[in-house]
Amino acid sequence: MHLAKKTSVLALVVGVLFLTGCKFQYGIGYNQGYSPEQPIPFDHSIHVGQNGIQCQYCHNQVERSNQASIPALSTCMNCHMLVRGDSPFVQKIQQAHAKGESIQWVKVHMLPEHVKFSHSAHVQKGVNCQTCHGPIETMQKVSQFSDLSMGWCVNCHRQPENKAPLNCSTCHH
Template sequence: MEKDGSVKVFVFPKWANTAAKAAVPFALGGAVYAAVLVPYALNPGTTDVGYTPQQPVEYSHELHAGQMGIDCRYCHNTVDKTAFAALPPTQTCMNCHSHILTDSEKLKPVMESYKTGKPVKWVIVHDLPDYVYFNHSAHINKGVSCVECHGRVDKMERVSQV
């Protein structure tokens, strides 16, 4: 209010009109992004959630880790020492299966691998993009459980991405 009682009208500078017009495409772009791209990016079809590949051996994590209580680190023995959680060598399987289910059809690829020395070609389930560096040991040694990222593998007959 002015001294004489009149109200002074605030007028935006001329550039404000140009800025408002220029902001419209950005606002529309943001709306399109929110309405289309975000749901697409979060869709299980684009994130591989539920990916459950067929493995060369029908290995049951539910049986071994769940019912039998074998610790993840028994098979994935590098997880607390290196960045990579190694897939188990055939010798790890044979520690038990040289005495248990030795005639099982399901274990033929394991037995063949043990005889020939050629590793079983497991299909990687949890694979990060090449530009991502993830160190398993840093997380495991700080108390982050395997379940946090891999889900309840001990309840999975076949491992799938969560």
């Protein structure tokens, strides 16, 4: 979108929000519960719940960048060089790694392009993964826990103890 058009859309929306008393009631239930099939059934409850592996061991960008990032196969191979070599899924990982290929994980969470989000800003202020992603350590298959609507973001930013910014440009390009 051109900047001028974008600005006028934002101006219009601001106007509407003021007229309606600034109640953010966007898109309740956007993809909430979305849980696509993955090319390999990766199970967080085995890795985190039963084996106590820290989130950051795999999602190792989450404290310093906007993205949490999905681990490379070399991270899996730290264990699966040996662990469960009899499993056809683990064999698939080993073969892909040997050929220098990657696994095409299907994205679960997806904000629209006009939204800016930063993991590090939240994680560094002590907001837990589970506050936003729910009990991942019990999930055999990841599913989207929060609705990721604007109302969800803004309601938390609005809590006085969070001192989080509310201006539009915080979250929009």
